[in-house]
Amino acid sequence: MDGFVMILTVFVLAIVVGFEIITKVPPTLHTPLMSGSNAISGITIIGALVLAGQMDSSHLAQVLAFVAVIFATINVVGGFLVTDRMLKMFRKKD
Amino acid sequence: MLNPSLVNAVYLISAMMFIFGLKGLAHPRTAVRGNRIAALGMIVAIAATLLSNRFDWHYIILGVAIGSVLGAVAAMKVKMTAMPEMVGLFNGFGGAASILVAGSALVAVTQQAGSSPDMQMKVATVATGIIGSVTFFGSYVAFGKLAEFLAVKWKLYLWQRVIKYGFSLIIAAGGVWLGVSVMETAGKPISVGIMLSGLLIGLILLSKKDRFPGMDALKIAMTIVSLALGVMVVMNPANQMLFWLMVGAAGVLGVLLTLSIGGADMPVVIALLNSYSGLAAAATGFVINNNVLIISGSLVGASGIILTQIMCKAMNRSLANVLFGVMGPTSDTPSDDEVYAGKVKATSAEEIAMLLDGAQRVVIIPGYGMAVAQAQHAVRDLANLLEQRDIQVDYAIHPVAGRMPGHMNVLLAEANVEYDKLREMDEINPTMAQVDVAIVIGANDVVNPVARTDPNSPIAGMPIIDVDKARTVVVIKRSLSPGFAGIPNPLFAMDNALMFFNDGKKAILEIVNAVKEY
Numbered sequence: 266m267d268g269f270v271m272i273l274t275v276f277v278l279a280i281v282v283g284f285e286i287i288t289k290v291p292p293t294l295h296t297p298l299m300s301g302s303n304a305i306s307g308i309t310i311i312g313a314l315v316l317a318g319q320m321d322s323s324h325l326a327q328v329l330a331f332v333a334v335i336f337a338t339i340n341v342v343g344g345f346l347v348t349d350r351m352l353k354m355f356r357k358k359d
Numbered sequence: 360m361l362n363p364s365l366v367n368a369v370y371l372i373s374a375m376m377f378i379f380g381l382k383g384l385a386h387p388r389t390a391v392r393g394n395r396i397a398a399l400g401m402i403v404a405i406a407a408t409l410l411s412n413r414f415d416w417h418y419i420i421l422g423v424a425i426g427s428v429l430g431a432v433a434a435m436k437v438k439m440t441a442m443p444e445m446v447g448l449f450n451g452f453g454g455a456a457s458i459l460v461a462g463s464a465l466v467a468v469t470q471q472a473g474s475s476p477d478m479q480m481k482v483a484t485v486a487t488g489i490i491g492s493v494t495f496f497g498s499y500v501a502f503g504k505l506a507e508f509l510a511v512k513w514k515l516y517l518w519q520r521v522i523k524y525g526f527s528l529i530i531a532a533g534g535v536w537l538g539v540s541v542m543e544t545a546g547k548p549i550s551v552g553i554m555l556s557g558l559l560i561g562l563i564l565l566s567k568k569d570r571f572p573g574m575d576a577l578k579i580a581m582t583i584v585s586l587a588l589g590v591m592v593v594m595n596p597a598n599q600m601l602f603w604l605m606v607g608a609a610g611v612l613g614v615l616l617t618l619s620i621g622g623a624d625m626p627v628v629i630a631l632l633n634s635y636s637g638l639a640a641a642a643t644g645f646v647i648n649n650n651v652l653i654i655s656g657s658l659v660g661a662s663g664i665i666l667t668q669i670m671c672k673a674m675n676r677s678l679a680n681v682l683f684g685v686m687g688p689t690s691d692t693p694s695d696d697e698v699y700a701g702k703v704k705a706t707s708a709e710e711i712a713m714l715l716d717g718a719q720r721v722v723i724i725p726g727y728g729m730a731v732a733q734a735q736h737a738v739r740d741l742a743n744l745l746e747q748r749d750i751q752v753d754y755a756i757h758p759v760a761g762r763m764p765g766h767m768n769v770l771l772a773e774a775n776v777e778y779d780k781l782r783e784m785d786e787i788n789p790t791m792a793q794v795d796v797a798i799v800i801g802a803n804d805v806v807n808p809v810a811r812t813d814p815n816s817p818i819a820g821m822p823i824i825d826v827d828k829a830r831t832v833v834v835i836k837r838s839l840s841p842g843f844a845g846i847p848n849p850l851f852a853m854d855n856a857l858m859f860f861n862d863g864k865k866a867i868l869e870i871v872n873a874v875k876e877y
Binding site for chain 2: 268269272275276279280282283284286287288289290291292293294295296297298299300301302303304305306307308309310311312313314315316317318319320322323325326327328329330331332333334335336337338339340341342343344345346347348349350351352353354355356357
């Protein structure tokens, strides 16, 4: 139970931090914010990697995790790249 | 091999990098660097994970390779007008990844002799399965509606048909196959349930309308079924097919919830699904007891919730109304004839050029129509031309203009419009009376003064850009057809309004030529 309260604490604090930071993002950058945060939600990749590579695990668990690795990698790679591409377009007159 | 404490310390560093990365998005000047810091944080987290144990590398390398290629190609090829579709689709991938990780963890734990999942893992697995599945199927529907192949009656292109029928077929056949193959082990009710949910999803996705009779009852039923199955998974985690049946039921719910939502509400839906994909990742963090997943997932969840709120506020509607309400003309909405008859003045490019010649301040109000007509570059050319003649040109952007939050800003940025010219609604409205010419291109409901004047209108109370207060308003539009709200716009009949009936891009090009010749 203690362990659960610990990670619940982390969860709640992270949401508060999230609210604080995100409210400061100007509407101009809302689309890159969505694609960039989407890339960050691809963090499930680390869970997927561990399960896909587990040596003593069942084959089914590995195959499920393998598909998860593909999806999460698309999110991470595609998300960060497309956000970078978009953000580079926002500029002042030079 | 790194020891677990060290790995967790590295995860903390990644989490900090995500936070500082997002902080960078507070300003366009620091945003590129912010995004790269977040990306670096991801690389650090992945590296630490891969060094944390000895792994069977086959699936890891293959999965990362396939995902990287697909992701990179999508990111490089996607057109800026198609950003909403892409973000919609990627939200779904996030949801799918979360379900699969939770499912895989469940299999791994329950098949290990002598180990059984604890309460936290069981509940988190259920939460991940339900949220993840609603996200995945909801996002697919959002993608399909944005790419205009779901819930439409018109003829589809080949690629649209391939995706639409292909996806339906895969889900239906997959459900039936899984149901049949687990008939022995999982018992008849569960296997039939899996078959049914697969068939139901496949069938509903073929519907050519976004609403059908009994839809709301089915939504409620599927919510109850998903939650009840969730309780059963917690009580009996060893029967993995219960988990997949729950995912199937939640999938039906995800399809139903998104299918009934109209085009104008797409920005809300995309933001909400973005939030869900984050929450699914956070829930996955509870499944595998991992802080960095929880932190990143909550950041994304919070971001999506804030965007959802902003979008709802910009339409003066509650989230419940967006998700479950029906928007459209009511019986006391005036007819087109009452509003427009004899009062609408059509204009020409030459007349607009004459107006612009005497103007000092011009504001351009873009809407989804600008994206459809791909007119952003032409608009920029017109603005440049006017600026060369010492006319001040700004852009007024309504929060729900377009199909996702910030859609117009990205399109104009792509056309090299400097970001400090992109003004927010609240910033520009007080100065609207000093504007000589307001040019509305492809926007309708967000400039409809009825929102201020008629408390019975479906858009009553929605904040709008007060273009009617400008000296002259030029509206570029193909016809007098209504916007998403389905109501006539008295702006078009006002004394200071001129209609230029034309395709968005062609209209702007004609105005550019007329200004040059004037």
